[in-house]
Amino acid sequence: MPTPRLELTGIVKRYPGVLANDRVDLAVMPGEIHALLGENGAGKSTLVKIIYGVVQADEGDIRWDGRPVRIADPHAARKLGIGMVFQHFNLFETLTVAENILLGLDGRSDLKALSAEIAEVAERYGLAVNPHRHVHALSVGERQRVEIMRCLLQDPRLIIMDEPTSVLTPQEADGLFVTLRRLAGEGRSVLYISHKLEEIQALCDTATVLRGGRVSGHCVPREETPASLARMMIGHELPHVARHRRREPGRPVLAVEGLSVPAPDPHGTDLKDISFTVREGEVLGIAGVAGNGQRTLLGALNGETAAPAPGMIAVDGVAVGRLSAGRRRALGLAHVPEERLSRGAVPAMSLARNTLLTAHGKGLVRHGLIDFARTRAFAQGIIERFRVAAPGPETEARGLSGGNLQKFIVGREISLEPRLLVLGYPTWGVDVGAAAAIRQEIIDLAEKGTAVIVLSEDLDELFEVCDRIAVIAGGRLSPLRAVGEAGVEELGQWMSGGFAGAARKADAEAGHAG
Amino acid sequence: MLVRLEPRLETSRAMRLASPLIAAGLTVLAAVILFSALGRDPASALYVFFVRPLSSAYGLGEWAIKATPLALCALGLTIGFRGNVWNIGAEGQLTMGAICGGGVALAVHGEAGWWTLPLMLAAGALGGMAWGAIPALLRTRFNANEILTSLMLGYVALHLLGYLVHGPWRSPEGFNFPETRLFDEAALMPVLLSGTRLHAGVILALVAFAAVWLFTARSFRGFKVDVAGQAPAAAAYAGFARSGVVWLSFLVSGGLAGLAGIVEVTGTIGQLQPVISPGYGFAAIIVAFLGRLHPVGVVIASLLMSLVYLGGESLQINQNLPLAVTGVFQGLLLFFVLGTDVLVRYRIRIAGLAGEEA
Numbered sequence: 001m002p003t004p005r006l007e008l009t010g011i012v013k014r015y016p017g018v019l020a021n022d023r024v025d026l027a028v029m030p031g032e033i034h035a036l037l038g039e040n041g042a043g044k045s046t047l048v049k050i051i052y053g054v055v056q057a058d059e060g061d062i063r064w065d066g067r068p069v070r071i072a073d074p075h076a077a078r079k080l081g082i083g084m085v086f087q088h089f090n091l092f093e094t095l096t097v098a099e100n101i102l103l104g105l106d107g108r109s110d111l112k113a114l115s116a117e118i119a120e121v122a123e124r125y126g127l128a129v130n131p132h133r134h135v136h137a138l139s140v141g142e143r144q145r146v147e148i149m150r151c152l153l154q155d156p157r158l159i160i161m162d163e164p165t166s167v168l169t170p171q172e173a174d175g176l177f178v179t180l181r182r183l184a185g186e187g188r189s190v191l192y193i194s195h196k197l198e199e200i201q202a203l204c205d206t207a208t209v210l211r212g213g214r215v216s217g218h219c220v221p222r223e224e225t226p227a228s229l230a231r232m233m234i235g236h237e238l239p240h241v242a243r244h245r246r247r248e249p250g251r252p253v254l255a256v257e258g259l260s261v262p263a264p265d266p267h268g269t270d271l272k273d274i275s276f277t278v279r280e281g282e283v284l285g286i287a288g289v290a291g292n293g294q295r296t297l298l299g300a301l302n303g304e305t306a307a308p309a310p311g312m313i314a315v316d317g318v319a320v321g322r323l324s325a326g327r328r329r330a331l332g333l334a335h336v337p338e339e340r341l342s343r344g345a346v347p348a349m350s351l352a353r354n355t356l357l358t359a360h361g362k363g364l365v366r367h368g369l370i371d372f373a374r375t376r377a378f379a380q381g382i383i384e385r386f387r388v389a390a391p392g393p394e395t396e397a398r399g400l401s402g403g404n405l406q407k408f409i410v411g412r413e414i415s416l417e418p419r420l421l422v423l424g425y426p427t428w429g430v431d432v433g434a435a436a437a438i439r440q441e442i443i444d445l446a447e448k449g450t451a452v453i454v455l456s457e458d459l460d461e462l463f464e465v466c467d468r469i470a471v472i473a474g475g476r477l478s479p480l481r482a483v484g485e486a487g488v489e490e491l492g493q494w495m496s497g498g499f500a501g502a503a504r505k506a507d508a509e510a511g512h513a514g
Numbered sequence: 515m516l517v518r519l520e521p522r523l524e525t526s527r528a529m530r531l532a533s534p535l536i537a538a539g540l541t542v543l544a545a546v547i548l549f550s551a552l553g554r555d556p557a558s559a560l561y562v563f564f565v566r567p568l569s570s571a572y573g574l575g576e577w578a579i580k581a582t583p584l585a586l587c588a589l590g591l592t593i594g595f596r597g598n599v600w601n602i603g604a605e606g607q608l609t610m611g612a613i614c615g616g617g618v619a620l621a622v623h624g625e626a627g628w629w630t631l632p633l634m635l636a637a638g639a640l641g642g643m644a645w646g647a648i649p650a651l652l653r654t655r656f657n658a659n660e661i662l663t664s665l666m667l668g669y670v671a672l673h674l675l676g677y678l679v680h681g682p683w684r685s686p687e688g689f690n691f692p693e694t695r696l697f698d699e700a701a702l703m704p705v706l707l708s709g710t711r712l713h714a715g716v717i718l719a720l721v722a723f724a725a726v727w728l729f730t731a732r733s734f735r736g737f738k739v740d741v742a743g744q745a746p747a748a749a750a751y752a753g754f755a756r757s758g759v760v761w762l763s764f765l766v767s768g769g770l771a772g773l774a775g776i777v778e779v780t781g782t783i784g785q786l787q788p789v790i791s792p793g794y795g796f797a798a799i800i801v802a803f804l805g806r807l808h809p810v811g812v813v814i815a816s817l818l819m820s821l822v823y824l825g826g827e828s829l830q831i832n833q834n835l836p837l838a839v840t841g842v843f844q845g846l847l848l849f850f851v852l853g854t855d856v857l858v859r860y861r862i863r864i865a866g867l868a869g870e871e872a
Contacts, residue, residue: 304750326753335751343747349740356737357752365734372732 003066005030005189006051006082006158011060013046020046021057022213028158033180033190035200035221038210039233039431040403044193047210048160051191052084053077083156085147087163091135093267097146098131104150114153121152125179139496140289141172148179158189165199166457169289170492177203195233195432197226198460209233234433249467250280253420253451254301255314259321261300261307269293269475271300276470276480278420278451283442285466286455286477289495293475294455295338298424301453302335303328315420329358332419336410336426338455340402344409347398351390354397355379355412362416378415386411387437403430410438414445421445422453427461439465459488473497519860529858534804534811537850538818544846554833562832563825573824575710579782581813581820582719583608583791586774587798588805588812589719589726590767596730596807597739598746599763600661603649604771605795606668607642609675611772612779614641616694616786619701620683626700634701634776635718642772643765645671650764654757660764668795676788683786694786703781715777722770727809735762771795792823800848803855822847 004027013021053071209232217232299305307321379393427435471478471494478499549559615638652658703713805811826840
């Protein structure tokens with residue numbers, strides 16, 4: 001048997017109150033794409049930090065090409081030949097691609113020679129990157145290519161990719177897979193972190209599955225089914241999201257007409273002429289790669305950013321475009337923001353008080369005074385119904401894991417029994433089991449007559465819960481498609497902005513019809 | 515080498531409660547060093563500072579009446595500070611309260627009745643409120659920094675008082691001293707305990723304490739203020755208007771500071787003078803933080819701060835030290851309070867040369 005490129009044995013890492021890694025074994029062979037699979041909090045990030053030298057293991061051995069090593073810091077890791085592409089990019093917006101790459105390399109200074117090298121590596125691996133462009137003008141996918149390029153120029157023999165497809169369109173993800181296979185073909189190893197089962201089956205040769213800090217299985221993904229992988233990952237069968245008898249959508253609840261809003265923050269995306277309608281009992285999905293105007297759209301719908309004219313947004317026929325968030329909530333709007341800590345919840349306040357944040361109209365305040373008993377009971381109800389892992393209503397919001405806090409916030413907004421619920425990335429960072437539960441609650445809520453809008457990057461999720469889907473790209477909204485008629489191919493193209501023609505066509509058809 | 519502050523994952527509740535005590539202890543320690551450096555015996559100086567002022571009934575009364583304006587101002591400021599609204603101008607609002615309330619006393623001179631004092635108190639509170647409304651308006655309309663506007667308006671108020679007592683309101687029988695007439699008997703706070711100067715203003719401070727406690731601990735509006743202070747984005751998300759918090763903070767803190775001003779004038783001075791407060795409005799900022807922005811803590815802290823004032827006077831009389839010692843004490847106290855607070859919430863990390871960002 002050949003020597004593994006990287007071999008970890010009996011890795012243990014303890015944090016106060018948590019055993020993040022418990023006797024983890026992992027072996028990555030040369031030329032292998034190895035998946036590291038697990039839910040949030042399963043210990044993937046800790047393990048990767050140990051490999052990249054960001055933190056040190058408390059126990060266990062690391063071998064590199066069969067020889068024991070100690071990786072003291074990321075510099076040492078890079079010297080060994082370990083490269084990492086982070087989920088969050090580390091690029092300077094105002095510098096060019098080549099300048100950014102130069103800054104990230106240890107001990108290089110010749111920009112011209114580097115540019116030539118970039119062009120050559122780009123050619124070899126199918127990474128379309130122009131070294132002379134400025135980073136602020138690049139799309140998210142292009143930025144990722146810059147990060148990968150930076151990693152490749154150090155000639156790594158093990159490349160760690162941390163959830164790389166979460167920011168990519170399906171087509172961009174396919175392009176990335178081609179690059180990764182080419183790298184593996186040269187004998188480089190790839191450690192690929194993800195919780196997306198399909199893509200691991202398509203891409204990876206072997207997989208190590210983590211659950212609760214321990215290895216719950218080593219396997220060959222192609223020989224498994226999504227269900228068996230999920231079982232290894234979450235310890236039981238993946239719950240199935242059930243759609244009951246769908247009723248016909250009722251009256252329109254939300255009507256958006258020609259909405260154009262400048263982004264409140266300088267790096268945001270402006271909304272351009274967005275129109276759509278959501279009816280009672282209908283779930284509308286808005287897909288798109290992050291940074292294409294989602295944040296501006298959520299702010300404009302919620303009322304944190306006022307629309308230029310009142311009539312651009314109407315709830316049940318009432319023009320709300322210039323009403324405050326508080327007034328819109330009084331009309332029955334509920335909202336799950338994309339930022340859960342500090343926006344969806346006050347970090348240092350208890351869950352009970354965080355319930356009050358939006359549920360104060362549910363009889364929790366009397367004569368201006370807070371009814372603490374009722375507030376606690378309401379919070380306890382959310383905790384039980386949505387299976388939030390929290391000791392009780394007095395737990396501080398910041399004490400919850402991201403996924404649990406998300407369950408709490410989604411639960412709170414659903415418990416308001418709103419007319420209209422706007423969800424931004426409802427299952428982002430939530431484990432697979434809880435994500436299924438949240439999707440079920442969304443469907444159940446819609447079946448009671450609530451109009452629902454879901455913004456998500458996860459197409460599978462949108463296909464599962466939505467009746468109609470549109471794509472937001474560059475601040476514009478694509479035409480809407482019924483779920484049955486929407487194809488991944490078409491939506492993927494729209495995600496990179498290629499729906500101008502389709503939009504005109506739809507307009508023309510509407511013109512003919514009218 | 516690089517010294518860095520790193521947020522602690524968990525702040526110890528015990529340390530959070532103990533930190534004001536640690537700060538007080540460190541202040542005493544610094545005082546010992548200070549007294550030694552000035553060539554005084556630290557033990558007797560500390561005795562004169564902290565114990566002697568409280569060793570008589572009269573002294574205890576003084577303790578309470580000095581704590582009263584501090585508590586009134588600091589209770590009001592507490593609400594604003596919890597909501598991230600920085601009213602630094604309580605001194606000016608206090609002065610405006612004294613001017614407006616005192617103006618009533620002067621206007622009804624010779625005809626005062628049972629109604630005079632309540633009318634003065636109301637006028638004082640409204641005067642402080644009106645003065646607080648200016649920075650609130652500038653903040654909500656023009657986004658002007660309330661720290662600067664409220665501070666600057668404080669000096670405007672002080673000079674307005676100076677103008678009035680030197681000019682139009684100067685007492686005709688006052689031998690040209692810059693003072694107004696002495697107020698009528700009916701325009702003065704009743705004394706609660708004979709042999710002391712303890713006056714009914716203390717009761718107003720206790721009522722204010724109860725009201726502010728109810729507001730911060732139980733009311734929904736108080737909750738909104740807390741959300742605005744701790745997580746502005748969450749307040750925006752929930753639809754709690756920022757301007758509402760700014761207005762509420764300034765009207766309440768301005769009103770209570772104005773009340774403190776008229777209480778001080780009717781309770782201890784009995785007329786308007788060029789200076790009516792030894793910096794109560796500024797000291798109240800320290801008091802609010804020392805009391806951890808909690809009404810109970812604020813009352814305790816105002817008693818402590820009052821003792822610092824009394825101790826400073828006592829030192830001046832008995833040990834021949836300058837009154838500036840009081841200011842030094844206040845400064846040390848605030849320094850240590852904020853310092854221990856930082857260390858409760860953050861740890862100091864000294865990163866070596868080998869450390870690298872990941």
